Amino acid sequence: MDEAEDAGVSDIPDAGSAPSPAADSSVALDAASDTGPQTDPCSTDCAYGWQRRLTIDGSQVSEALNGFPVLVRLSDAHLAAHAAPSGEDLYFTADNGLMTPLDFEIEHYAQGELVAWVRVPSIAAGIDTTLILGYGDGKLGRANASAVWSDFHNVWHLAEDPSAGDAAIRDATERAHGTAHSSMTAQASVEGIAGRGLAFDGIDDEVTFYNDLWGSGPSTFSGWVKQAGSLGEYGTSVLSVGDGNQDGSARFVLSHADDGRVKCGFMGDDDLTTAVLPLDEWKYLSWTWDGQVSEVYIDAVRVLGPARHTGVATTGLVGKIGSSSFRFEYFMFGQLDELHISTTARSRAWIAAEYANQRPASTFIKVSEPVPGVLPGG
Numbered sequence: 001m002d003e004a005e006d007a008g009v010s011d012i013p014d015a016g017s018a019p020s021p022a023a024d025s026s027v028a029l030d031a032a033s034d035t036g037p038q039t040d041p042c043s044t045d046c047a048y049g050w051q052r053r054l055t056i057d058g059s060q061v062s063e064a065l066n067g068f069p070v071l072v073r074l075s076d077a078h079l080a081a082h083a084a085p086s087g088e089d090l091y092f093t094a095d096n097g098l099m100t101p102l103d104f105e106i107e108h109y110a111q112g113e114l115v116a117w118v119r120v121p122s123i124a125a126g127i128d129t130t131l132i133l134g135y136g137d138g139k140l141g142r143a144n145a146s147a148v149w150s151d152f153h154n155v156w157h158l159a160e161d162p163s164a165g166d167a168a169i170r171d172a173t174e175r176a177h178g179t180a181h182s183s184m185t186a187q188a189s190v191e192g193i194a195g196r197g198l199a200f201d202g203i204d205d206e207v208t209f210y211n212d213l214w215g216s217g218p219s220t221f222s223g224w225v226k227q228a229g230s231l232g233e234y235g236t237s238v239l240s241v242g243d244g245n246q247d248g249s250a251r252f253v254l255s256h257a258d259d260g261r262v263k264c265g266f267m268g269d270d271d272l273t274t275a276v277l278p279l280d281e282w283k284y285l286s287w288t289w290d291g292q293v294s295e296v297y298i299d300a301v302r303v304l305g306p307a308r309h310t311g312v313a314t315t316g317l318v319g320k321i322g323s324s325s326f327r328f329e330y331f332m333f334g335q336l337d338e339l340h341i342s343t344t345a346r347s348r349a350w351i352a353a354e355y356a357n358q359r360p361a362s363t364f365i366k367v368s369e370p371v372p373g374v375l376p377g378g
C-alpha cells in the first residue's frame, strides 16, 4: 500500500512552477512528520484527497456473509477538516488494489460526524476484511442508497423529522416511505443507534406505510428498541404488516405483550418468548421466518424457536411502525431505530454480525489514520 500511496502523490499534476518530483516528495514527508497529516500540503493540492482503511474484525464474523450492509460510525477531526461540508465527496471502495467502488448510503454527516451504510460484497469468517473510506478529492455524489439495500425489502433509518409531511419517513429501498400521524412532532426525532431514531408516545403515535409483503414466504424483521413501558391494554408494536382479520393474515413484532414479554409471529399463530426487554436500554430485536419455523433473537441471542407455524397468508395494504396493522391497539411507548425487513430468513451468524456491528460501543470496525488518496477505480 505504501507504494500505491507514493504513486498517488507523485502522479498529481502540478499546476504551479513544476518543482522536481524529489522536492515535492520531501516537502510532503517533512510536513507530515512535523505537524501531522492535517497540514500535509496534499490537503490542498492532492487531486485524490484522503483515504482511511476500515478493518472489519474477522473474529466477530462466524460465517462468510455476502452483500452485508456494514454500519460505519466515525467522529473525526480530519474528516471535518477535509471532507466536503455535507460529506458529498465521501466514497467507499474495496481494498483490493483496484479500489473497486462500493455502494453506500450516508445516513448522517455533519462536521466530521459520519453515519454510513456500506454494502460489502463478501466478508470472510475469522479473517479481517478491509475497506477504504475516501474524501476530499472534490468529486461529489457517489452515494447510491437503494443499491446498498438491494437484498432488503424495506429499510427505515427513522432519521427524518416525522412532522415533515406525507412520506417523510424514508424507506432506503424506495419501496414504502412512511407517513407519521397524530401528535408526532420534530421533537420525536431522537438520538438513535445509527444516527437519529424516533420516539413514540404510547398513546397515538404511529407511522404508516404501504405493505406489499404478502403470502407465506420467508421474512426477517429487525430493529432496535428502547422500551419505555406500555400504556395500552395489550402492549406495544415495533413493526406490523397486513390488515386482514383472518388467522395468519398479519405478521408482527411486539416488543411488550402479555406479561411484558416479546411476541412475534402471525395473527392467530404467534409466539410469546420468555424474554422481557429491560426498560430504557437499546436492544436489538430480530424475528426470522423461513416459511416453516420462526426464531426470535434479542441482542443476537436466540430467545425462541425454532417454532412451527401453519396457515400463514399475509394480506392487505396496511403496514405500521410503532403500532399494529390489525385490529387491536398496540401503540409503541419508547424509541425505535433501524427497522429493516428482508424477504429471506437471515442466519444466526448474519444477525450476530449485525449486532456486533451496530451495538453501542461496538469494536467491529477499526479506522486507520488518514493517508493521501490514490485514484478510485484503478
Ligand SMILES: [Ca+2]
Binding pocket: 107, 157, 158, 159, 192, 193, 194, 195, 196, 197, 337, 338
Ligand atoms: Ca437511524
